[in-house]
Amino acid sequence: MSPPPPLRVLISGAGIAGPALALNLSRLPSPLKCTITIVERHPDLRASGQQIDLRGQGVVAMRKLGIEPQVRAVVVDEPGVRILNRKGKTQAYFGSNKTGKGAQSFSAEWEIMRGDLCRVLYDATVDLPGVRYVFGTTVETFEHVKGGKAVKVKLSDGSEEEYDLLVGCDGVGSRVRRRMFTDGRKDGLFPAGIACAFYSIPPAEGDTPDATWCHLSGRRGFMTRRDREDCLRVYLMCAGDDEQMAKLLKHSTVAEQKEAWAEVFKHDLLDAWGIRRFIEGLHSPQADDFYAVEFAQVKLDNWSEGRVVVLGDAGFCPAPLTGQGTSLAFAGAYVLAGEIARACGKDVQEDVNPWDNVPVALAAYETELKPFVKTVQDVPVKRIVSFMCPESAWVVSLIHWAAWLIAVLRLNQLAAKFGSDDKGSWRLPDYPELSAPKS
Numbered sequence: 001m002s003p004p005p006p007l008r009v010l011i012s013g014a015g016i017a018g019p020a021l022a023l024n025l026s027r028l029p030s031p032l033k034c035t036i037t038i039v040e041r042h043p044d045l046r047a048s049g050q051q052i053d054l055r056g057q058g059v060v061a062m063r064k065l066g067i068e069p070q071v072r073a074v075v076v077d078e079p080g081v082r083i084l085n086r087k088g089k090t091q092a093y094f095g096s097n098k099t100g101k102g103a104q105s106f107s108a109e110w111e112i113m114r115g116d117l118c119r120v121l122y123d124a125t126v127d128l129p130g131v132r133y134v135f136g137t138t139v140e141t142f143e144h145v146k147g148g149k150a151v152k153v154k155l156s157d158g159s160e161e162e163y164d165l166l167v168g169c170d171g172v173g174s175r176v177r178r179r180m181f182t183d184g185r186k187d188g189l190f191p192a193g194i195a196c197a198f199y200s201i202p203p204a205e206g207d208t209p210d211a212t213w214c215h216l217s218g219r220r221g222f223m224t225r226r227d228r229e230d231c232l233r234v235y236l237m238c239a240g241d242d243e244q245m246a247k248l249l250k251h252s253t254v255a256e257q258k259e260a261w262a263e264v265f266k267h268d269l270l271d272a273w274g275i276r277r278f279i280e281g282l283h284s285p286q287a288d289d290f291y292a293v294e295f296a297q298v299k300l301d302n303w304s305e306g307r308v309v310v311l312g313d314a315g316f317c318p319a320p321l322t323g324q325g326t327s328l329a330f331a332g333a334y335v336l337a338g339e340i341a342r343a344c345g346k347d348v349q350e351d352v353n354p355w356d357n358v359p360v361a362l363a364a365y366e367t368e369l370k371p372f373v374k375t376v377q378d379v380p381v382k383r384i385v386s387f388m389c390p391e392s393a394w395v396v397s398l399i400h401w402a403a404w405l406i407a408v409l410r411l412n413q414l415a416a417k418f419g420s421d422d423k424g425s426w427r428l429p430d431y432p433e434l435s436a437p438k439s
């Protein structure tokens with residue numbers, strides 16, 4: 001019997017979800033095979049970003065890929081988080097739980113710089129047979145062809161090609177998602193009303209490897225994290241309405257955007273701990289990595305249309321405030337590949353194209369994963385935002401008092417001991433159809 005032709009897959013986005021899917025798809029059972037093209041808008045691997053964490057079922061899905069040693073090697077050692085008052089005094093301290101058991105605290109066992117995780121996934125996939133990365137390129141347009149059995153894609157380099165499957169892994173602002181529904185259905189993007197600016201500044205004596213978090217009134221706050229000794233990462237946070245978000249984010253240059261953020265904190269320059277250093281640090285060479293985003297969730301009624309499907313933040317971003325975006329991306333990549341293996345791999349026969357079952361796999365992927373996504377996304381976003389960026393000094397005091405009480409009564413340690421990082425009862429399914437990872 002001659003083997004079926006390979007599944008021609010185009011993945012848009014070489015962040016976390018895209019390469020994780022490619023790695024999972026490389027394990028389809030014989031005689032199934034894929035050719036995978038990953039297009040990335042950025043001119044090279046966009047290995048930037050701050051700390052991301054893997055939790056619960058995301059860790060299970062990462063392990064399924066056989067990359068645990070490589071990920072372990074780049075884990076950031078963050079001992080815990082300090083809640084500080086505006087004088088820089090510790091109000092409460094929460095150590096991380098590194099026992100591998102129970103619930104994680106703010107600093108997870110698997111804290112990783114996003115760029116390091118990108119590189120681990122890229123290195124694990126770049127030399128795989130049938131996998132090809134194309135940088136500086138994006139999906140321009142696509143149309144369903146062959147009675148819905150293929151999708152014809154035009155890329156930004158002018159080339160046109162037909163694929164059996166197009167997967168949008170192009171992040172929260174996904175272009176694939178925006179073009180997927182031609183019948184007027186909504187884009188599914190729900191802004192959370194909080195923006196965050198991320199950048200690095202030069203180190204100073206006394207910088208702690210703990211994360212620090214300082215709440216300021218006026219719907220603002222800031223954090224620092226230190227994954228390495230030659231710089232300190234600063235996160236400025238500000239909540240507000242659409243007008244405030246536009247003031248912070250809609251600028252034509254990074255310099256203007258930095259000025260807008262400095263303006264928000266200018267009244268604190270004299271007396272809030274660290275803030276003068278952080279604002280002045282906006283102009284340091286280290287702060288060339290500055291970027292600012294508004295947090296948002298993506299909620300769609302359907303994740304696929306014909307042979308086009310979304311995965312990761314593109315399809316179901318839970319917003320960084322849940323700390324679960326990367327875990328969802330890993331779990332989603334495993335489930336999508338697993339369902340393709342299951343639906344297309346059974347009873348492979350001569351004269352029957354196994355890839356005719358791709359729509360069955362896409363439907364099963366959505367049915368299987370959606371309950372997990374729903375539990376993760378189902379958080380009181382507004383309440384979390386008003387905790388992260390409180391309105392009044394009174395609420396700041398309340399947060400400090402509550403944090404102190406939790407730390408003193410060791411409620412966080414109890415929660416860690418008896419709790420779990422898994423939201424709800426969802427567990428990653430097992431797909432024995434996928435071959436064992438190559439270690």
Ligand SMILES: Cc1cc2nc3c(=O)[nH]c(=O)nc-3n(C[C@H](O)[C@H](O)[C@H](O)COP(=O)(O)OP(=O)(O)OC[C@H]3O[C@@H](n4cnc5c(N)ncnc54)[C@H](O)[C@@H]3O)c2cc1C
Nearest residue numbers: 013014015016017041049050138170171312313320325326
């Ligand atoms: C630069 C950056 C920094 C981040 N920093 C943090 C952070 O500090 N903390 C945190 O919790 N989460 C952060 N995230 C988000 C986090 O990586 C994701 O929530 C999660 O890991 C899921 O990954 P993803 O692959 O679905 O999306 P992403 O990691 O966002 O990856 C999407 C990829 O698609 C590419 N892309 C975008 N548009 C197109 C297009 N039109 N065509 C082709 N490619 C495209 C992007 O350049 C990127 O490489 C960041 C994302 C990015 C892109």
